[in-house]
Amino acid sequence: MPKKLTTFTLWGSGVLDLRYADFTSTEVDIRAYSIMGAQTILLPPEVNVEIHGHRVMGGFDRKVVGEGTRGAPTVRIRGFSLWGDVGIKRKPRKPRK
Numbered sequence: 001m002p003k004k005l006t007t008f009t010l011w012g013s014g015v016l017d018l019r020y021a022d023f024t025s026t027e028v029d030i031r032a033y034s035i036m037g038a039q040t041i042l043l044p045p046e047v048n049v050e051i052h053g054h055r056v057m058g059g060f061d062r063k064v065v066g067e068g069t070r071g072a073p074t075v076r077i078r079g080f081s082l083w084g085d086v087g088i089k090r091k092p093r094k095p096r097k
Contacts, residue, residue, distance in 0.1 A: 004029045009037030009084065017042045019093045023073040030077045034058065034084035041077065041088045048074040051088060059085040 001021040007014065007030065016030075019042055032039060032053070043049060046069035053060030058081035068090075079086055 001025070001028060003027070004031075006031040007033070007039055007041070007079075009034045009039045011036050013038045013040075015040045015042065018047075018075070019044045019091060023047070026073050028073060028075045030075065030079075032077055032079035032086045034079075034081045034086050036083045038085040038087065041086070042091045043075060043088065044068075045090050045092055046072045048072055049088070049090075050074065050076045052076070052078045053080065053086060055081040055086075057083050059087070061086060061088040064088050064090050 001023050003025045007016055048068045049064050049066060051062050051065050060081045077088060
């Protein structure tokens with residue numbers, strides 16, 4: 001997982017699934033931008049989350065802010081949504097078969 005990452009949606013949708021990412025840094029900065037589109041960022045339950053997003057006639061999810069497991073990486077999500085949506089969810093990993 002890179003230390004910095006930018007996502008952008010325009011008139012479409014996308015999913016950034018970080019549940020299986022190899023976090024090599026203790027801090028990860030994600031810039032998320034959505035214009036008339038939607039994106040979902042899936043995070044594993046143990047990461048710490050900070051969200052600083054702005055929205056105009058759209059949504060920028062802040063429900064998952066908070067601490068995960070002590071010593072786990074911190075994911076900082078910043079960005080902007082215009083007539084769109086940036087959804088952020090903690091979701092457990094699927095069990096391996």
